[in-house]
Amino acid sequence: MALFIAEEQNHARLLARLLEAAGASTIQSHWSDAVFVWLRRALGLKLELMVLTIAEVVALAYYRVLRDGAGDRLATEVAARLLADERRHVPFHLDRLGEVSGVSRAAWRVLFLGAVLVVAADHGSALRVLGVTRRGFVREAMAEFAAAVSRRPVTNRPAVPSSA
Numbered sequence: 001m002a003l004f005i006a007e008e009q010n011h012a013r014l015l016a017r018l019l020e021a022a023g024a025s026t027i028q029s030h031w032s033d034a035v036f037v038w039l040r041r042a043l044g045l046k047l048e049l050m051v052l053t054i055a056e057v058v059a060l061a062y063y064r065v066l067r068d069g070a071g072d073r074l075a076t077e078v079a080a081r082l083l084a085d086e087r088r089h090v091p092f093h094l095d096r097l098g099e100v101s102g103v104s105r106a107a108w109r110v111l112f113l114g115a116v117l118v119v120a121a122d123h124g125s126a127l128r129v130l131g132v133t134r135r136g137f138v139r140e141a142m143a144e145f146a147a148a149v150s151r152r153p154v155t156n157r158p159a160v161p162s163s164a
């Protein structure tokens, strides 16, 4: 758990440095962060892990899109590192979470879809620059979630653009 937190803190550091390299500043807060923290704390451990897993799987889809579409060596490198970490975070949370089935699993998927729709709406212009439509991102993220919860690797990944 300590290592997981340290890795997430390292992700924040890498992303801040990446923005810095691009001459952009970091924001002090975002409403979605407050909602995420509130949701995690308001629910019991199992639901907290389900919410955390949602964030991690959305991150998987987002970092892959960033890695494959950035067309910038530094951004691609940072995204690839974060993606490699997230690929291990997701099974880590799922191991602690245990089996989620039936109604809980269906509700989990609905909550995931809600989170992905918010990200797609909020990051539409960034996704467009990365060569992905909002709809395409939602589709990829849903496939990522389905693969993650059924513990199988995602297949049919689009190839990395040659410009990267």
Ligand SMILES: [Fe+2]
Pocket: 008, 056, 059, 085, 086, 089
């Ligand atoms: Fe993570």
